[in-house]
Amino acid sequence: MSTLTVSVVTPEGPILEDSFDMVVCKAETGEIGILPKHIPLVAPLQISIARLKKAGDTRQVAISGGFMEVQPDKVTILAQSAETADHIDILRAKEAKERAEKRLQDKSDTIDRYRAELALKRAINRLEIANS
Amino acid sequence: MKSLASLRDLKGRIDSTKKTKQITGAMELVSASKMSKAEQNARGFVPYADKLQEVVSSIANSSTDAQHPMLIKREVKKTGYLIITSDRGLVGAYNSHILKSLVNNIEKKHSSKDEYTIIVIGRKGYDFCRKRGLPVSQSILGMPDHPTFADVKNLASEAVQMYADQEVDELHIIYNHYVSAISQVVTNKQLLPIADLGEQEAPASDYEFDPNQEEILEVLLPQYAESLIFGALLDGKASEHAASMTAMRSATDNANELIGDLELSYNRARQAAITQEITEIVGGVAALE
Numbered sequence: 196m197s198t199l200t201v202s203v204v205t206p207e208g209p210i211l212e213d214s215f216d217m218v219v220c221k222a223e224t225g226e227i228g229i230l231p232k233h234i235p236l237v238a239p240l241q242i243s244i245a246r247l248k249k250a251g252d253t254r255q256v257a258i259s260g261g262f263m264e265v266q267p268d269k270v271t272i273l274a275q276s277a278e279t280a281d282h283i284d285i286l287r288a289k290e291a292k293e294r295a296e297k298r299l300q301d302k303s304d305t306i307d308r309y310r311a312e313l314a315l316k317r318a319i320n321r322l323e324i325a326n327s
Numbered sequence: 328m329k330s331l332a333s334l335r336d337l338k339g340r341i342d343s344t345k346k347t348k349q350i351t352g353a354m355e356l357v358s359a360s361k362m363s364k365a366e367q368n369a370r371g372f373v374p375y376a377d378k379l380q381e382v383v384s385s386i387a388n389s390s391t392d393a394q395h396p397m398l399i400k401r402e403v404k405k406t407g408y409l410i411i412t413s414d415r416g417l418v419g420a421y422n423s424h425i426l427k428s429l430v431n432n433i434e435k436k437h438s439s440k441d442e443y444t445i446i447v448i449g450r451k452g453y454d455f456c457r458k459r460g461l462p463v464s465q466s467i468l469g470m471p472d473h474p475t476f477a478d479v480k481n482l483a484s485e486a487v488q489m490y491a492d493q494e495v496d497e498l499h500i501i502y503n504h505y506v507s508a509i510s511q512v513v514t515n516k517q518l519l520p521i522a523d524l525g526e527q528e529a530p531a532s533d534y535e536f537d538p539n540q541e542e543i544l545e546v547l548l549p550q551y552a553e554s555l556i557f558g559a560l561l562d563g564k565a566s567e568h569a570a571s572m573t574a575m576r577s578a579t580d581n582a583n584e585l586i587g588d589l590e591l592s593y594n595r596a597r598q599a600a601i602t603q604e605i606t607e608i609v610g611g612v613a614a615l616e
Contacts, residue, residue: 204374204375204378205375205476206372206375206554206557206558207475207476208368208371208372208375223538223546224538234535235533235534236535237382237386237535237537238536238543239542239545239547260546261550262382262546262547264378264534271378273375273378273379273550275480275553276476276477
């Protein structure tokens with residue numbers, strides 16, 4: 196059975212590169228599952244968890260947006276940051292979450308609201324995968 | 328040596344020069360190790376940048392209908408300059424090259440301060456602009472030696488936002504490109520609108536786009552521009568450590584030379600003193616006979 200080479204790349208270097216049977220990501224338009232021999236595709240991703248499956252085993256990677264590029268035998272996820280479960284700094288994610296929540300409660304500032312929401316989403320995303 | 332300084336003076340100068348030399352020697356080693364780490368960081372970034380560029384150019388080249396403000400030139404009313412300098416001195420001509428290039432650019436292209444704004448990374452550049460009264464719209468001081476993407480993300484996305492909001496109509500970036508440990512070149516690149524996507528061969532695959540090209544460009548281009556800023560920063564940091572290493576090496580060499588000269592005069596003075604003493608003794612004995 197053919198497999199997919201998946202690489203998760205961030206500005207700080209490749210996070211992960213391995214072959215898997217299936218990749219499930221959350222694109223802007225909804226969840227999308229990629230199997231080998233998929234048609235070439237480019238799709239932006241949400242702040243979400245990518246699930247990489249191999250022989251009944253699932254690895255999870257926290258993705259902070261970015262996009263994915265799919266070729267028949269290869270999937271590249273390009274994100275500004277990405278972590279596998281064992282690389283997540285739980286304390287930092289918790290702090291980030293609290294910080295973002297505090298900022299969101301402060302209603303005086305409208306410009307930073309969008310950014311705070313994104314930060315909150317990223318923090319929750321990280322915590323979810325770290326605790327799973 | 329024309330004036331024979333006293334022996335003790337010379338000894339003092341030799342000792343202090345030796346101590347300085349130890350410090351510059353240590354700093355050279357520190358910079359060398361920082362440089363190799365910075366080089367490694369810059370290399371780690373390459374796969375990301377390459378892939379991003381590949382996808383951006385394949386979209387931009389393949390479609391005739393997909394357009395995005397970041398790809399279109401517009402009339403330039405205000406130009407933004409992003410300069411990458413160091414926080415500390417002792418880096419030779421690293422900063423002055425960049426600042427000179429900035430000033431040259433400004434003098435050549437602009438007649439009033441309303442026509443440009445500067446975004447600064449690094450204390451040296453910031454101080455320079457403040458002293459000259461140049462308009463600085465944003466700055467980051469105290470950038471770590473090995474910056475992560477998170478360190479520069481805010482500044483990068485705000486710079487890109489300034490372009491999107493039409494606050495500036497062009498964004499240039501000036502930094503030192505790392506060629507090798509002994510050579511760094513000042514580079515002035517136009518960041519926005521994205522001009523040089525490289526007329527590279529579009530990759531063989533014709534992509535499907537989900538949902539469509541416009542919306543992908545919406546996500547992709549800011550990410551691309553921000554990654555270029557980060558890439559320039561990594562490049563600049565590698566250059567900074569290389570420049571610092573070179574500067575410290577030549578300081579160490581100069582100290583060696585100085586110590587050599589001083590030791591020569593010290594020995595001469597010592598020899599002169601001995602000769603004088605012998606002459607005096609011999610003279611004294613002669614007087615007694």
